[in-house]
Amino acid sequence: MPAAIKPILCVVTSHPIRGDSGEPTGFAMVELTHPLDVFEKAGIPVEIASIRGGHPPIDFFDLSDPVNARFWKDKTFREMLAHSRVLGELDPSGYSAVFFAGGHGTMWDFADSEAVQNVIRKIWEAGGIVSAVCHGPAALVNATLSDGKHLVAGKRIACFTDEEEAEVKYTHVVPYLLATTLKQRGALHQPAPNWSENVVVDGRLVTGQNPASAHGVGEAVVARLKTGVSH
Template sequence: MTSTIKPVLCVVTSHPIRGDSGEPTGFAMVELTHPLEVFDKAGIPYEIASIRGGHPPIDFFDLSDPANEHYWKDKDFRNALADSLILKDLDPSRYSAVFFAGGHGTMWDFADNEAVKTVIRRIWEAGGIVSAVCHGPAALVNATLSDGSYLVAGKQLACFTDEEEAEVNYTHVVPYLLATTLTQRGALHQTAPNWSENVVTDGRLITGQNPASAHRVGQAIVDQLTTKR
């Protein structure tokens, strides 16, 4: 029974502004709701956390998306989001996987956050899944293992590409280019045309390129969790 699987920890940003642009940002709602839809269908529990806790800022709030509409009308989801857990207060051993949703806000509060690095290291070294989509792999930029090596070194992954960043005109707004930086850490970045679905699984590392990849990232997580049993 999938109900015995430990929860997936879903982490979103708490950062509300795109750098010096003054434009609001946050987490991309579709990048959370699409994986949650897959987890719910499989009966796999999850918890929602953010860097600072409480109601995280939302970007790309599009209720024409069926998954977004469904969850926004769901009282339990709304309550869980409003009271998102504070990441640094959590015990990583309680979770089977961690999933980092994207949104531009992640570029300012994921990479250097100590709780992010601790959660990734402990879940990975306990045999769990580390996953992220779009800008969510910002969490992997400075994630190291106990031996000091970068988790992404020598591993295939996908993330929001430099070309996609250029297309949305935020190349000079974000503090670093995600794909370039992960490549500098030794990642083997796998690209696809802008905005096309692209999910890369390298062992227990599961990553997706952009919002279009969010659903299949969720499915890849479920596939691994249920196959392990």
């Protein structure tokens, strides 16, 4: 294991409304806390950032989930969340990995964010890990490398599927279908049945399909950081 692993940057959405529906949205709590639980137990420091900074909007706020409940009672976590860093103000060289949590809000502010694209490019090209779960891979939609190619081109990925979007009845609410769009960027989409855990690892790219995959994404990121995967 490397002597000192730089922090993992955990990024959440700042977008509070689900399109024209008027329904509140944000980041999915479980998709942040479950990976954080894994990172914490591995002794790897984390920082939380959002597109606009400050307290991000929360969706799927389920305190019957024991991991959610533990973090919500943790003053350090609550403080970190309330004062999330502005993503565009951070130096990507300070992090070993970036992790994008999901939640429908990501569909409106991740893909076109220059800060998201910059942090992905810088961390990836420095040999770091890029990871995301559920709708978090919206961050990868327009992420390109210095050669202009999409990061996901030719890489195996998982994300919230079009079928899952249809099941929750937001197909015509979201601005685009995530799986379809990533495939258009050249991604090799690896879907599993709706709501089943599905973590796909392609070198330093780690992605998960849905909330059930959040813990596994965290484990895969830690495993790669501890073994120093560099390809």
